[in-house]
Amino acid sequence: MTQKDVSTAEKIKETARKLFTERGYGRVTTREIASSAGVNLALVNYYFGSKEELFNVIMMEVIQGFMAQMIVLLNDNHTFEEKLQILVSNYIDLLTTQPDMPLFMLSEMRTNKGQLAQKLGMENLYKEARFFRELKERCPTGVHPVQFFLNMLSLMVFPFVGKPMIEVVTAIDQAQFNAFMHARKELIPQWILGMLNPPNN
Amino acid sequence: MTQKDVSTAEKIKETARKLFTERGYGRVTTREIASSAGVNLALVNYYFGSKEELFNVIMMEVIQGFMAQMIVLLNDNHTFEEKLQILVSNYIDLLTTQPDMPLFMLSEMRTNKGQLAQKLGMENLYKEARFFRELKERCPTGVHPVQFFLNMLSLMVFPFVGKPMIEVVTAIDQAQFNAFMHARKELIPQWILGMLNPPNN
């Protein structure tokens, strides 16, 4: 493990991550990864065994990076309202820098149903997180708390996933999209809190 | 064009649609399509020219089927509130029968950026639809109307797209998921209307 070792393996992994997130596992070739990373073809298998294993390593890291923040944010000491704001703001910032990531992640999670996700200890997130206990207390009777967590995720993540469609239907450009997402950092927490305290008709 | 002609071509198309929506273009082979449809390998190319053309035909029909309803529903004579309810209810029912479709559609739309979507006349939807005019009138000042359309889509579609993740994080099963989505048919319109009439702090 010299310096070049780390550097080469890392170069391959980074390049592969970019290509996989752009086009998915099936539409990326090992030759493409190698040449795009500027390394010899054989090195992909030399360092990672196979295309599949390389993919799994990347997938693991992507999911982990995505979840690590979530777990911390859902458990910190801020008030519920503050946690909500921080969570939304952080994730929208994160996704703005990696807009293709959620669609990639979800596409590939469907193919490898749960196999990877379960290795990452996501199962206990919901039961244990402080955020969810607080959410339950504020929840209108008759509506399951997961509905609101789902709403938060939906409002944050879907715009990035649905961007190809949104751009066609509403004819907004990249700059407008980013402005939209910026505005949503303040709007989404308000909307969620509004849902939790519905108008009493 | 005898009866068998239609039947065989249709059998291939239906099988391919199922496979493509499950695993995406790159992870499905022509041999798989043929054998899964119970027809000879050569017939895929005989009827559709190439794998790519077959895919495009299917993609076109899927998007069209998805948009056709939307266009009608966004323009009919019901009140705004009714349109909202009908739209949400219809789409959740549709997606419940084809839960893999949105993720497939969005994944492949990203790869073929806009090429297909623009052939389907989706561009004028936003400018012309009655629903959007009504939405603009009800929109709180300072927030772009598209935000609320985005919210509606997000709350309806994301649960299906994010199902692989949701199932792991919250440990809900298929039956629970469907119950959740059923409940959302009534909840989403309420939430959207709540957003349009924010509490005046």
Next chain:
DNA sequence: ATCCGATTAAAACAAATGTTTAAACCGAAT
């Protein structure tokens, strides 16, 4: 019955692709 075009089948083709091999290379330790 025969002919004809459309359809189906089996096999082959050519290119792409994941993987492996065997030798060359390189830097550091001896």
Next chain:
DNA sequence: ATTCGGTTTAAACATTTGTTTTAATCGGAT
């Protein structure tokens, strides 16, 4: 300088995969 482990390279391998070819088959019109 030599040796040795890890690294890189070019080439080859074996399979997969999209596509084509060529012939057989089927059904209806003449």
